[in-house]
Amino acid sequence: MDEDSRDERYELVIVSNRLPVDRVAGDDGEASWRPSPGGLVAALEPVMRQEDGVWIGWAGVADEVIEPFEADGISLIPVPLSEQEIEEYYEGFSNDTLWPLYHDVIAPPSYHREWWDAYLRVNRRFADAAARASAPGAVVWVHDYQLQLVPALLREARPDLVIGFFNHIPFPPYGIYSQLPWRRQIIDGLLGADVIGFQRVADAGNFSRAVRRLKGFETRGPIIEVPIESDDPASGSHRHVTSNKHGGLVRTVLARQFPISIDTQKYQDLASRPEIQERARQIREDLGNPKTIMLGVDRLDYTKGIGHRLKAFGELLAEDKISVDDVTLVQVASPSRERVETYRLLRDEIELTVGRINGDYSSISHTAIAYLHHGYPREEMVALYLAADVMLVTALRDGMNLVAKEYVASRVDEDGVLVLSEFAGASDELRQALLINPHDIEGLKEAMLAAIAMPRRERARRMRALRKRVITNDVARWSASFLDALTRSAHGDHPLQNPPTNRG
Numbered sequence: 001m002d003e004d005s006r007d008e009r010y011e012l013v014i015v016s017n018r019l020p021v022d023r024v025a026g027d028d029g030e031a032s033w034r035p036s037p038g039g040l041v042a043a044l045e046p047v048m049r050q051e052d053g054v055w056i057g058w059a060g061v062a063d064e065v066i067e068p069f070e071a072d073g074i075s076l077i078p079v080p081l082s083e084q085e086i087e088e089y090y091e092g093f094s095n096d097t098l099w100p101l102y103h104d105v106i107a108p109p110s111y112h113r114e115w116w117d118a119y120l121r122v123n124r125r126f127a128d129a130a131a132r133a134s135a136p137g138a139v140v141w142v143h144d145y146q147l148q149l150v151p152a153l154l155r156e157a158r159p160d161l162v163i164g165f166f167n168h169i170p171f172p173p174y175g176i177y178s179q180l181p182w183r184r185q186i187i188d189g190l191l192g193a194d195v196i197g198f199q200r201v202a203d204a205g206n207f208s209r210a211v212r213r214l215k216g217f218e219t220r221g222p223i224i225e226v227p228i229e230s231d232d233p234a235s236g237s238h239r240h241v242t243s244n245k246h247g248g249l250v251r252t253v254l255a256r257q258f259p260i261s262i263d264t265q266k267y268q269d270l271a272s273r274p275e276i277q278e279r280a281r282q283i284r285e286d287l288g289n290p291k292t293i294m295l296g297v298d299r300l301d302y303t304k305g306i307g308h309r310l311k312a313f314g315e316l317l318a319e320d321k322i323s324v325d326d327v328t329l330v331q332v333a334s335p336s337r338e339r340v341e342t343y344r345l346l347r348d349e350i351e352l353t354v355g356r357i358n359g360d361y362s363s364i365s366h367t368a369i370a371y372l373h374h375g376y377p378r379e380e381m382v383a384l385y386l387a388a389d390v391m392l393v394t395a396l397r398d399g400m401n402l403v404a405k406e407y408v409a410s411r412v413d414e415d416g417v418l419v420l421s422e423f424a425g426a427s428d429e430l431r432q433a434l435l436i437n438p439h440d441i442e443g444l445k446e447a448m449l450a451a452i453a454m455p456r457r458e459r460a461r462r463m464r465a466l467r468k469r470v471i472t473n474d475v476a477r478w479s480a481s482f483l484d485a486l487t488r489s490a491h492g493d494h495p496l497q498n499p500p501t502n503r504g
């Protein structure tokens with residue numbers, strides 16, 4: 001990489017904790033790249049393929065300074081993290097403080113002042129990298145809870161930029177959020193953006209309430225009025241600076257829902273490929289041709305309700321409501337955040353439960369649960385979706401859950417039943433799924449039985465309606481609507497009227 005390309009400036013800059021690829025060291029010591037886990041990367045990749053921009057993020061390894069490079073036609077700028085920063089900023093503050101706090105304290109959040117210091121330091125590094133890579137007046141789109149301080153830091157350094165922020169995980173109710181010792185700093189960080197996007201209407205509402213309670217700022221629907229001084233650089237720009245009803249100068253920030261989606265066409269194309277359909281048939285055969293295949297696909301995370309799903313499945317077997325001769329559960333639990341204690345304990349707990357259920361109910365020819373602690377490529381995921389008669393999404397809290405949408409997109413045959421937790425963002429849109437409360441184990445068992453027994457006509461009716469939704473609202477539409485709101489905000493025009501809802 002020569003000096004010139006390293007100093008290149010871009011009109012669109014995406015900033016997220018992770019790059020779409022992780023650097024991995026092979027057995028021979030040779031470094032290679034593999035796709036990063038999780039839905040954020042899956043959703044943003046198609047956006048970057050269409051836009052001529054740059055993606056700034058961490059390459060998933062410690063202590064390596066990697067020059068900007070291109071992967072599959074996407075320009076990438078790696079941000080280095082030290083081993084200690086990975087522990088304190090990523091595993092600590094991001095995934096052991098904010099993650100459990102923002103997911104309804106399903107696990108207890110840990111609060112450590114050194115973690116906060118690391119979070120601040122790393123957020124500054126990301127903001128500096130974005131400031132350096134941005135052309136004058138560029139659009140910068142910052143992603144997720146790991147980088148909530150970046151919008152304000154960036155605005156301070158580069159008031160010319162148009163800054164958007166999208167939160168991929170829930171934003172908690174004030175009663176929970178207010179636990180955070182740094183609750184005001186985070187709100188200040190986010191309010192540096194011109195547009196703040198959330199997955200659900202409820203998340204945007206929770207954020208606005210936190211702003212009112214902690215800052216006393218006024219809100220009008222999705223618009224937040226942030227008071228500014230006359231010497232604030234923003235006051236000189238024509239961008240959404242206006243007088244409030246008391247005659248004070250305010251910057252307006254738009255905070256509302258932009259429910260994320262998937263590259264629907266890609267899933268339809270994959271599902272139509274003969275070799276992937278053949279692979280789906282082979283999966284069924286390898287499982288001993290059960291009448292019903294149930295499928296769960298999750299990062300091994302306590303938010304996903306894997307334990308609740310296993311409990312319901314185990315009880316159905318114990319009560320002879322289902323038999324291993326007829327029903328198999330395939331559970332993909334892809335490795336995630338393995339050095340965080342809560343995740344380690346979760347793995348032990350899940351694997352103990354799977355072992356017990358399999359020990360109690362499997363026969364020589366039929367295993368109750370096919371448990372797979374791996375991350376699979378997209379082709380294999382689609383084959384699994386096609387093989388699954390019933391897809392189980394039982395999250396206790398989930399920003400969106402792209403797996404639910406991918407299942408629907410892949411069912412080009414208009415078959416299959418989606419059992420979906422009302423605590424996943426996807427349930428706001430996918431209303432024709434069998435909606436469940438995962439805490440209600442009896443209700444979950446009933447839904448599982450109803451899914452197994454559902455007649456073909458009803459399956460097709462529901463799946464058609466679900467498919468219509470993900471075909472219309474795909475990831476291209478999501479990014480276009482967010483970027484459109486951002487661009488309009490750059491021209492002083494916040495789309496106040498009729499914001500799209502994510503209700504079906």
Ligand SMILES: O=P(O)(O)OC[C@H]1O[C@H](O[C@H]2O[C@H](CO)[C@@H](O)[C@H](O)[C@H]2O)[C@H](O)[C@@H](O)[C@@H]1O
Pocket residue numbers: 017018037038039040041043144145168169260336337398399400401402
């Ligand atoms: O980067 P990791 O720590 O390995 O975690 C993977 C990603 O998990 C989270 O994904 C979220 O984004 C999805 C897309 O919007 C959404 O469907 C899902 O409900 C969220 O949990 C996390 O927010 C990402 O930052 C991580 O990269």
Ligand SMILES: O=c1ccn([C@@H]2O[C@H](COP(=O)(O)OP(=O)(O)O)[C@@H](O)[C@H]2O)c(=O)[nH]1
Pocket residue numbers: 037038039040042297298299332334374375376377378381400401402403404406
């Ligand atoms: O073995 C796996 C397991 C998951 N995924 C992908 O990881 C993403 C998970 O996104 P989701 O929004 O459901 O949850 P997250 O992990 O981001 O919380 C989806 O695109 C899945 O297809 C994958 O490619 N291989």
